[in-house]
Amino acid sequence: MAANGVSSGACAVSEEEARSEAERLLADPRLHVSDRHRAFLRYIVDARFEGRSDTIKAYSIAIDVFKRPASFDPSSDPIVRIEATRLRESLQKYYAQLADEPGARLDIPRGRYVPVFVERDNPPCPEEDGELEDVGLPTEEPTQAASRPEGRNWRHAIMGGAALAAVSLTGSLAYLAASAAHLNTQKPFVALSINASQNDKAAGEAVMEDLAVSLARFGTVRLKSGASGSRVPSDAMEQSLYEINMRYAENESSVSLWWQVSDAANGEAVWTDEERRPVAAGSREEAMRDLVFAVSRRLARPAGIINTIELRRNLPSSTIGNVCVLRGEFAVEQRDAAGLEAARSCLAATIASDPTDADAMATLARVYVWIGRATGDDSYFGRGLELANRAATLSPSSPRAALAQLGVQYQLGQNEISIAAGRRGVALNPENADLLAKLSMVVFLTGHWDEGVQLARQATEIAGQPIRDASFVMILNDYRQERYAQAVFLARQVPAPDAPTTVLKLAAIARLGDRPVTQQEIAAARLQHPDLERTVTAMFSGARYDSNLRDALRAGILEAGLKMPELASNGAM
Structure with missing residues (x-):
């Protein structure tokens, strides 16, 4: 099979035809599959077209599609192989309905999960040398017909079995060679x-x-x-x-x-x-x-x-290991949806390669929090908590594990546990101003105003320059106390302000009552954040705010003319 998922030879279709067929297939009501099979199909199609075919593994599918825990072991849980078999059968029935309609066809070759696109009037493409899933395990459950060769066909069955064994061995060796070639x-x-x-x-x-x-x-x-x-x-x-x-x-x-x-x-x-x-x-x-x-x-x-x-090193897209951790941290800080998805697959592959990589687990936990907030799928938070706790168990002195626990526990409303994790991380790494700034935000947002501001100032002093999270706390503190002009002044001092800082500045300007200035500022903000309402939703809907602060934020954001999502509340503190 070609590495990119489009088969070579007579079966080949163009990249444009493959993309068109994938979207048509997923939108066609004649495709009768369950929601989980549709999610399975969407996952492997997206990965293939995003150039991540090498990450389409049983482990990543089990975690990302079937919500299995990070401890998933394909040797003891065959869910991916079973569901892949069922999905193949559904696709076979679907394309049989289309009869002689021209176009491309999506195949999932047995033993692999990377989709292949072929001409619809061609037979399924033969399996080519490539990566096999679950090396050392049977790639598919044998069908009833295949398990009972009858009459004179038994000799052909034996010969076919020998040939299949040879192909499987070749594929296994190819997998091992490919894995060794991937940079870790x-x-x-x-x-x-x-x-x-x-x-x-x-x-x-x-x-x-x-x-x-x-x-x-x-x-x-x-x-x-x-x-x-x-x-x-x-x-x-x-x-x-x-x-x-x-x-x-x-x-x-x-x-x-x-x-x-x-x-x-x-x-x-x-x-x-x-x-x-x-x-x-x-x-x-x-x-x-x-x-x-x-x-x-x-x-x-x-x-x-x-x-x-x-x-910034020029590494292959299939590279795993430390660079995945760095990419994940960058995506979290930038709240980059595409980067978060890419980091998720990269980190999952890293953990599959080394189940004791605490840094990868901690970073994936943080990635899950932001994916959960962006999609509204709360199941990501539970999976993130499991990963964060495992990371802390494997590496109790890891600031990354402490940071992951700080973020996930806060997201789940476990404020005191979250703050305790943050304090532990700061004690382990007192020069880590970024971690201290994130702790200051959690402390502040849970209603401990004075302590949150004090921690934010400490973080800024250690860094010797403004830090985004610490600056946000100090701006929010002025906003909370209705010192709107001071909040606007501080927000303007932040270099390259992110979406929350920008939204908070707009809310403060709106509360000052100058509508023309507010409109000018909103227009300028949209140039930097074109989908501002979506940004507001993504950044605020998952946060847990003290109820009084929540009400003050809602008032300012609405006065600015922005759509306001419901804010989760920590209740009165």
């Missing part, structure tokens, strides 16, 4: 080295040691033992190595750290910068700690320099 990216290595004057040497060594500890706490990179210049990993595509060369200096008034990140594979300097912190009376240690936190955050936060470089 790992967290990047970093190697640290530092220079300092003779007088500053001891302090410089202390800074490097503290930086190593701080980088490790983020859990996004791995430290390479030995000095900079260590051997580059044998497979640089799967395992990157970055050398971080530093120069420390101090005087009576300040401490500074110059640093440069280089790609060990080619020696290219990819980033150079310097951080400096003032030293007040008796606060040199505090200044050094702030310096370490600032550099560590810039390097190793999920959206930091190293992980941004990793995310």
